[in-house]
Amino acid sequence: MAEREDVVLTRDVNVVTVPDGFTSILTKGEIVTIHQALGNNYTVVTQYGTMVRIASVDADALGKEHHQLHTLVSETSAEAVENNCWEVMKTVYDPEIPVNIVDLGLVYHCSVSPSKTNPDLNDVHVIMTLTAPGCGMGPVIQGDVEKAIRALPGVASVDVELALDPPWSREMMSEVAQLQLGLY
Template sequence: MVEREDVVLTRDVNVVTVPDGNASTLSKGQIVTIHQSLGNNYTVVTGHGHMVRIASIDADALDKEHHQLHTLVSETSAEAVEKNCWEVMKTVYDPEIPVNIVDLGLVYYCNVRPSTTRANLNDVHVIMTLTAPGCGMGPVIQGDVEKCIRALPGVAGVNVEVALEPPWSREMMSEVAQLQLGLY
């Protein structure tokens, strides 16, 4: 995470508004303040006080470098793919909370099985939840999980399911997350 930093956008950039999850665009020359740069995206605040998320692929608009996901295990066995899935899900953050979704307790289940359609590859099924049922960023976070897992070696298919039962509560957070947020 970086200290808050004011940046002038070097080009027009597509953004997702927080917390409603709507697509929008910010114009070149606009000044934004980087609020959070964890995982693979940037959360910035505009001069009008609107919070938006800029994808890592568009980091150049902030004069920053695109974050690359790395794989900790290069094997493609189901066990190795599952380990990698958990690691890359730790790079996904709610744009308003500086804790990854795994430590927040949002990921309930990750199952990796050999693909029935593609030899030597695996299908991944993730069940996750949201901090609030009506979270507008839910589909965006769900898409982030799917995208980062789909990029892993050994993955044929990905199904990321959002479940609202059982509902998320603070008790689902890891001790590390609670400490980070000052709740422990």
């Protein structure tokens, strides 16, 4: 999304403030500017200059439609589930950076193994990091990853682990991400 768009909220909406990760409410009638509409959420700036994130399920408050996550493969084999995991993680964005977390280099590892409780399903383990150790949005992004993977067919459980070692650096970004951000 290149152009900013001002909208009037059509109802009260729950938000998460960026970058600290606190929850709050914006009220009906407030004017916000859509800063980023990528992945499954909206990053907006309030009339007071506060940046907040609005979940896709609340897109109607912005006059937008709710985004649905679509899986690429309905198979439930471990290989298909792992491929789907990587694809849905590409729909998760840092609310301040217009690049998905996979291309940012925040996802270190994703493994899929047969579930111990249901042999027809799989357990998923993801190891990821943050752009900064004290990022208040860390738990929010971690929750986005868990929610997206949990919604996939063939998944019994999801464990998203945050690791700060090795620390994230710009060199971990894909070439595409670096080009997108003008760093390459």
